[in-house]
Amino acid sequence: MRLRRSLITVAGAAVAALALSACAGPSSDSAEDTSAAGAAEGFPVTVDHAFGETVIEDAPERVATWGWGATEAAVAVGVYPVAIAEQVWTVGAGNYLPWVEAAYEEAGEELPTLISDPEGGATVPYEQFIEAEPDLILAPYSGLTEEQYDTLSEIAPVVAYPEAPWTTPWDQTIRITAEALGRADDGEGVLQGITDGLAEQAAEHPEFAGTTFAGVWDGDGFVYVYTAADSRIEVLTELGLEVAPSVSELDTSDGGFFYELSYEQLDRLEADVIVSYHNTKEEAEAFLAKPELQAIPAVAAGRVAQVYDPVTVSSVSPPTALSFDWEGGLPTLVEAIAGAVQQ
Template sequence: MRLRRSLIAVAGAAVAAIALSACAGGSTEPAASDAAVTGEGFPITMEHALGETVIEQAPERVATWGWGSTEAAIALGVYPVAIGEQIWTVGAGNYLPWVEAAYEDAGVELPALLSDPEGGATVPYEEFIEADPDLILAPYSGLTQEQYDTLSEIAPVVAYPEAPWTTPWDEEIRITAEALGLAEQGDELLASISEQLAETAAAHPEFAGKTFAGIWDGDGFVSVYTAADSRIEVLTELGLEVAPSVSKLDTSDGGFYYELSYEQLDQLDADFIVSYHSSKEEADAFLTKPEVQAIPAVAAGKVAQVYDPVTVSSVSPPTALSFDWEGGLPALVDAIAAALAQK
């Protein structure tokens, strides 16, 4: 697909920059297997919600924490030596399929997996020390100030710009590129993704102005994702609009989701619903659950569903490597089109 070819082109440009830099310096040393960065503009100062980080020189061993920065780095031709594991998505000791494929395609050794059994609630500091990074990227994460301060004793850390788990997908790519000294390549990558999204929007003019809400069914409540959540924000790039009821009912105080009791579901008014589930069985059960029939769009059959952990992760939000992953965003777009076509 066009995006995949563009990613390869961007990564190729980064590798070419490495080769040119080596020639300019008269070096005969081979490039490091973890694709050390030879970007420009160092030292680089990054300001974020948890402080100010100075990256003195081009990093040679990058570690990532949270979501999406691994893929952003890879798409820019940089292969981290250690990454946070995704327990809920693929289980302990496994890699996201698009990440594993990227390393295998590049012939690069798979990175160390940093233990994350609690979704960022704890940080495996000893594993970070063992990985010996000279830069830690965590622009879409839940790092606390204490965790950030402790990690900063190991290596410079780039955290989120405003609040935990709310960094827009495009801003995460931009932050990652800047921290790596590859801002120009980051702009090219974002332009490729934006072109793909624009083409998708043009192919679905029926999306323009239609309102939606993204939810996850709980026990006696549903979790409603706010406009601050990247999985929601990326869908607005297709001409869709977050339903006004989402912000009207919001109790998150700037968070990326809030809980809405079953008693309030009739107030969640939208043209259609995007529902996320951990399995096909859960997704099917949701559609027939009496309580959620109070949501007008559910009662009308206007629901686009995403299920199974890997597929949910591929669009929650999409990353630099998963925008065109089979079964991910393209399948969700088809599901949305089908939901809107319901009479």
């Protein structure tokens, strides 16, 4: 399990992580129409990020993505990447995230090249980026190190995260991607649609207002607790939920998106509801029955909303521009939380 988005390793570390896109195939006329023509105004574009600033002189025609969410954000504003990071933990090597594949097929676009990423961003296959011949690499929600950023920048301009690895808010991932593509207005339109949808769900669940929660993934002798800096947690606050004060009180991550909490301290993780993420249904059921986890007050009281299986976990860890409405994803999690609140 991958930890960055999902919880732990991203290869088992959490689910939540990578998914992508940017400008159709090199021989596709429609690719030029959607990626260049519609985004020609407003260049050059300068994007500030954790490693400095990146200047994009002209509308990119061959976009590559790395990390999580940038592919979907690009597609949502009309740009189809030619190369994207594979999501091994989620769908296995050589496969596409279902919402990404569906978007390309519906648009009649050639599916992008998959860039190998078996370690959830720990290593970068520079040769594959070179072969893809990108004129822009988008990685606003990723784990790039400065060394990786510098090396990739020798291939093409790179847009990294604004502050820290794997902590870019879901809406900022969309906004940064749209800005880099010269489609800031389109990006705001996408965000408005998502925000309206979240507001509708919040209105349907007034019981969420003021309800505290904590997101966790069970480890071995400890649980991983997601901090408020994690996008999968932040998006739930859009529904009226509040991150439990105990999450920050116990936080040892020093600004990270998760931390380990030993079983001996579980009784201190006080929250109205626990949201737990799992690889399988069997693991989810085992979580509820595990004696040690009964020390968490909400678990003992049966107030637990669960998400399991790699694809479903990834769809909400965090949601992307294309997965907010994905069947079985966030809407199902919302209903699970509603059920837990009523316990």
